[in-house]
Amino acid sequence: MTYAYFKGQFVPVDQAKISIQNNTFQYGTGVFEGIRAYWNSQVRQLYVFRLREHFARMLRNCRVLTLKIDKDEKELCEITVELLRKNHPETDTYVRPIAYIDSDGLGPKFVGYSTGFAMYTIPLGDYIDSAGIKVAFSSWRRINDNTIPARCKVTGGYVNSALAKTEALEHGYDEAIFLTEKGFISEGSAENIFLVGGGKLITPSRSEDILEGITRETVIELARDELGIETIERPIGRTELYVADEAFLCGTGAQVSPITEVDKRPLGSGRIGPITAKIQALYFDVVKGRQKKYSHWLTAVY
Ligand code: PMP
8 A cells, every 4th residue: 555645644645635626736736746765675764865964955945935834854754764664765765845735715925824734755777868968948938036946846846847848848858948038048948067177067047947956966075075066157058058068957857867978969978077977976875875974964754
């Protein structure tokens, strides 16, 4: 039996249902998270990666929308661990919490409604190919902070991602890269982007309508502390990606995905670059619990 957390209880997932009249279903007024738990078969342990940081971000994002989850960060972490223990996966797993408007009220607004919280888990391997992907700039621009804040991981905002990803797939690419309204590089449909140039990492700053990724923070810290590589956060022009030495996407789902081609141009050598390869290997070591130094980022479930 697979359980979900729904309306304050653990229930079989097929009983965790909302009405078709639900306000968030109709208007996309929810805030969600995507969390990974990694199965380490050597020590037979499931490690949730940066659990607290995910709920801290979710609670911050709820504040922007004025959604009010009736649980604090610690309680949300405890519910996650309990749900995983109940489902007891022995494989890499994805955890999806969502805060939503728990009302069938008509009309898009956040006032006058109570906030619901639900969560489910599913097995998840690679979301996109970690061996090298082909990307293209999207004809769709990134939603900007004064329309639907990208930083808030709002359910309705993912129409933007879906349009871009669909266009990319239909044109034979693996992933889309968004530009901002001003024409600077923002991010992928569900990933942050890093370029490598002159031995440094370069990534769009927080003002470039990005989701402030937890993997992005992780990469910046690992590159600095383990490889002595600095990250520059700044606006990045489109053609900087064409001439970058290396580039990769990163995110909870995508993990570290090297970009080997952009708009039909080979990126760098057209193969995984040396710095990207090092960061990718480090990342997998850390999330799988093979780097003791970073065990404070892991929550052991069993
Ligand atoms: N950007 C977008 C639009 C995303 O949906 C995600 C996935 N959550 C990311 C970036 C990466 O964020 P994180 O590393 O926190 O998963």
